[in-house]
Amino acid sequence: MTTAQQIPAATARSSPSKPSRNGRWAGYSHLLMARMKEMWREPEILFWVFGFPLLLALGLGIAFRNKPADVTSIAIVAGPEAENTLALLQRSLQKSLIRAEVLDESQAQRGFRIGKYDLVIESDGKGGLQYLYDPARPESVLSRAEVDDALQAASGRKNPLSTTAVISSAPGSRYIDFLIPGLIGMNVMNAAMWGVGFALVDMRQRKLLKRFVATPMRRSDFLLALASSRLLFMVIETGVLLGFGVLVFHMRVLGSVLAILAIGALGALGFSGLGLLTASRAKKIESISGLINLIMMPMWIFSGVFFSYERFPTAIHPFIHALPLTALNDALRATILEGGSLGSQADRMFVLLLWGACSFVLALRWFRWS
Numbered sequence: 522m523t524t525a526q527q528i529p530a531a532t533a534r535s536s537p538s539k540p541s542r543n544g545r546w547a548g549y550s551h552l553l554m555a556r557m558k559e560m561w562r563e564p565e566i567l568f569w570v571f572g573f574p575l576l577l578a579l580g581l582g583i584a585f586r587n588k589p590a591d592v593t594s595i596a597i598v599a600g601p602e603a604e605n606t607l608a609l610l611q612r613s614l615q616k617s618l619i620r621a622e623v624l625d626e627s628q629a630q631r632g633f634r635i636g637k638y639d640l641v642i643e644s645d646g647k648g649g650l651q652y653l654y655d656p657a658r659p660e661s662v663l664s665r666a667e668v669d670d671a672l673q674a675a676s677g678r679k680n681p682l683s684t685t686a687v688i689s690s691a692p693g694s695r696y697i698d699f700l701i702p703g704l705i706g707m708n709v710m711n712a713a714m715w716g717v718g719f720a721l722v723d724m725r726q727r728k729l730l731k732r733f734v735a736t737p738m739r740r741s742d743f744l745l746a747l748a749s750s751r752l753l754f755m756v757i758e759t760g761v762l763l764g765f766g767v768l769v770f771h772m773r774v775l776g777s778v779l780a781i782l783a784i785g786a787l788g789a790l791g792f793s794g795l796g797l798l799t800a801s802r803a804k805k806i807e808s809i810s811g812l813i814n815l816i817m818m819p820m821w822i823f824s825g826v827f828f829s830y831e832r833f834p835t836a837i838h839p840f841i842h843a844l845p846l847t848a849l850n851d852a853l854r855a856t857i858l859e860g861g862s863l864g865s866q867a868d869r870m871f872v873l874l875l876w877g878a879c880s881f882v883l884a885l886r887w888f889r890w891s
Contacts, residue, residue, distance in 0.1 A: 592619070593668065594639055594664075595639060595640040595664060596628070597622065598643035600643065602644040610668070610671055612675045618667065640654050697766065698770075699829075699858075701766040701770075704762060705758070705759055706788065709759075709789050710845075711817070712754060714796045714813050716793075717747055718796035718797070718812075721796075721809075725800075725803075726804065744797055748794060748797060755788075756782060759781065763781070775856075777862075780866075788873055790873075791880070795876060798883050801883075801889060823837075825851070845873055845876040848869040848873050849873060852873075
């Protein structure tokens with residue numbers, strides 16, 4: 522037997538086939554760690570994931586903090602009844618909340634058009650007054666009611682029914698308490714969609730996906746690692762925003778922290794799958810940016826991030842409830858503000874699971890590596 526024939530035989534004897542010591546998930550774990558290191562090394566990612574939501578919460582929390590009622594600004598059109606109307610307002614019990622000026626008609630109309638005045642009062646020519654207000658402006662509608670009540674009371678009207686008003690500003694019923702869970706849901710969606718979808722198209726554009734395909738890597742491991750990398754960031758994002766609400770605005774968290782994290786994790790996976798699907802065919806940064814904004818814009822509007830979706834017509838509520846961000850926000854608010862259990866949110870979690878699973882399966886099928 523020749524030497525050339527002996528070498529392969531010796532090699533075969535000395536290298537018996539053995540199962541990989543790293544196991545089935547070795548490739549996935551390495552890809553996940555690589556993705557985490559890549560994100561930590563990008564300071565702009567850290568700002569948009571952690572800094573921007575805190576600035577948004579701080580700004581909106583300050584804007585809608587507990588404060589005295591706003592002063593109503595009105596213009597009284599100069600005329601025979603103007604001075605008498607001004608005197609009545611100054612004698613009313615609400616005089617500290619009403620700022621009135623007597624102006625000529627053109628000045629009053631111009632100030633009302635540009636928003637300087639909430640209401641314009643002028644004589645109706647019959648011994649009474651007429652109010653000029655805009656029903657589309659809440660402050661104008663409120664001003665009309667307040668000023669009319671002040672004038673009627675100062676003119677001697679007596680209320681037949683005694684009433685009192687109690688301001689509700691306890692933690693749990695304020696706007697900031699409604700806002701924080703919505704910001705958590707919005708941030709989970711934004712981070713997953715941009716962190717997965719944008720990153721994939723960037724890799725495709727730089728020809729990195731071709732290099733990954735050339736390695737002995739399972740394609741499902743690569744996509745799963747990209748999607749699940751959002752989970753670790755989700756835990757930090759949720760903790761930072763909740764802690765900010767508790768420390769700065771004295772927000773009450775009634776539900777289990779583990780339940781909140783479980784809902785957030787399912788939301789992160791669901792939106793990561795949607796991000797994978799969105800980026801499965803896009804080849805340019807401009808394309809994926811437009812697609813992501815197209816998908817997220819309806820959810821920003823309809824899913825109750827900054828205001829309740831109950832304001833929309835009842836006919837479109839089934840569509841709103843089917844959106845993944847609606848399910849995530851509703852589940853977070855029910856758990857954080859009402860102390861709901863994880864089991865009580867099963868239907869909303871199913872919506873998130875369905876969106877994530879369907880998106881991931883379709884992304885695996887349609888994904889283009891070049």
